[in-house]
Amino acid sequence: MIHELKEIIHQALINQEKGLKNVLASVVFLDGSSYRKPGVRMLISEDLNSVGAVSGGCVEKEIIHRSKAVFENNTAKIITYDGRYRLGCEGILYILLEPFTIKKEFLEDFTKATSKRESLKIESYFIKKDETSGDFGSIVTFENNKKFQFLDATINPKNEFDCFTQILQPAFRLIIIGGEHDAVKLCKIAANLGWEIEVITSAKDPKTLHDFPGAKSVAGESPETISFSGIEENTAIVIMNHSYVQDLKYVTKLSKYRPKYIGILGAPKRRERLFNELFEFVPDISEEFLDQIYTPAGLHIGAQTPEEIAISIIAEILSVIRNKEPFYLRNITDKIHNS
Structure with a gap:
């Protein structure tokens, strides 16, 4: 690494x-x-x-x-x-x-x-x-x-x-879109993995590196002004704005890119609405792009606190980029890394 x-x-x-x-x-x-x-x-x-x-x-x-x-x-x-x-x-x-x-x-x-x-x-x-x-x-x-x-x-x-x-390879890149308490927790835990973390907060409520220990950069942006680059490979994005409208705008902006993973916080019932409105804004959106969206973000491990939710999201990102279906290791009878 x-x-x-x-x-x-x-x-x-x-x-x-x-x-x-x-x-x-x-x-x-x-x-x-x-x-x-x-x-x-x-x-x-x-x-x-x-x-x-x-x-x-x-x-x-x-x-x-x-x-x-x-x-x-x-x-x-x-x-x-x-x-x-x-x-x-x-x-x-x-x-x-x-x-x-x-x-x-x-x-x-x-x-x-x-x-x-x-x-x-x-x-x-x-x-x-x-x-x-x-x-x-x-x-x-x-x-x-x-x-x-x-x-x-x-x-x-x-x-x-x-x-x-x-x-x-270059360090795995994580872009966190959001500036609240749960985004800070995700940043801290991901930093322990050696990931290169960029945080995008609201332009109306900008934060600094002091607010996000472990981040490489912190910037105040909006979906209208932000410009993404170099996110086609080795990159995951987690959107945690706690605003459906902002989430939709960011996903629409991302539809022209192909990051490995896009995670979005929110209830399961929001997923169908999000996809339906995406088709309205981006009629030619591809199935490949939709397959990269994971919402609600995270694995179902009973996570409740912001720290636990962060762990569940990171575990899901790892399972996606390593192309592994999560299951209990105790069920393996052969070598772990062959499974």
Whole structure:
């Protein structure tokens, strides 16, 4: 996830300012099953503090302990962790530990790429052996084809090396249209997922970033003046104006776009009225667009408080973008991620 890498880079910079070295731990291969999958990372600083996680919490202590040699000799190495006997996950993790230095040029390109919502590629070179040091490491490639590595030494991939390749997509984008208490709760909870949140409040009652902790931007707009851009991919919109007229105006404005999800608060009886009036305002509206509208927004989990309703909406968004029909995990007899 790009937000996890952002947190790691942020902390690495803080450590560097303190004169502390960093080691990046990346899960690059999994033989069997585990709590988390290849591509997860954590950062260890020279004082053996850490941020991030590669499991449910059991592996991290051993990674920190085994990273000491990387700090001492400044050479990357591969370690394994057999979770079959300690985690109950039936898998062996292969973890790349590499010296991690953030250079100014890399930071500039990373900042530009994330602000422009571009993807990036990380290629990690390793071998499937335990406690083995070598010319291992990761290479980051941006959409402008610039390449960076975190090691000071040159990474020379050899024929016998394996390569784990990961494409990190831009942070998932959530646009909240509404400025009341429930919109604040949705913003706070979604921010914990690392989503990029934009809040649109009423132009007559504008709010600020101070009112919406975790938001990237807050702006006062109206359906007549607002202009949407870049919402065709990786974007969900939740409309929570508590005004049917305003809801209808915003949905009419959105009818020319194709976000992944449009959620609207309100009673079920409003849905048919909303769709009927949409056909009046936009006669050529497509079935595809209507299928993207979820109203009332949220999964039926008995949510009552604003916080619970926010959770139900976020769960529904995840089920839609991951193309999963919600059900109890206890009903699964096979691997979770195969279902």
